[in-house]
Amino acid sequence: MLAEFDLFGVFISPIAIYSVAAIPVTLLIRFLLWRTGAIEWFWHVALFEVALYVCVLCLMVLYV
Template identity: 40%
Template sequence: MIKEINIAGVLLPPLMGYAFAAMIIWLVLRFTLARTNLYRFIWHPPLFNTALYVILLSIIVVTTL
């Protein structure tokens, strides 16, 4: 059974923790892509960033099941 995350008595859904973990990884990847200038090969960076976040979130959710 999936348990809630307890932060100072406030129960949060586990998806919020997964989303936070995915956001940290996504920010590191975004910073790396920007510093290495790889965004020049990407046609639509905001769409790419959104897809990258969704992919990372789905990988985290699937691997924790």
């Protein structure tokens, strides 16, 4: 787990860094799902993408 991040004298919470870092990972997974056509399995694509982001964020907090 990260400690507080110092950005020019301003301390930033680790969850802010994790949330920014989870965006490219989510976009990569989303791109792979679109290319393979697996995204069509889901009933509500936007809801799935939000849930995917939350899952990636939770996994990053737990394991990074």
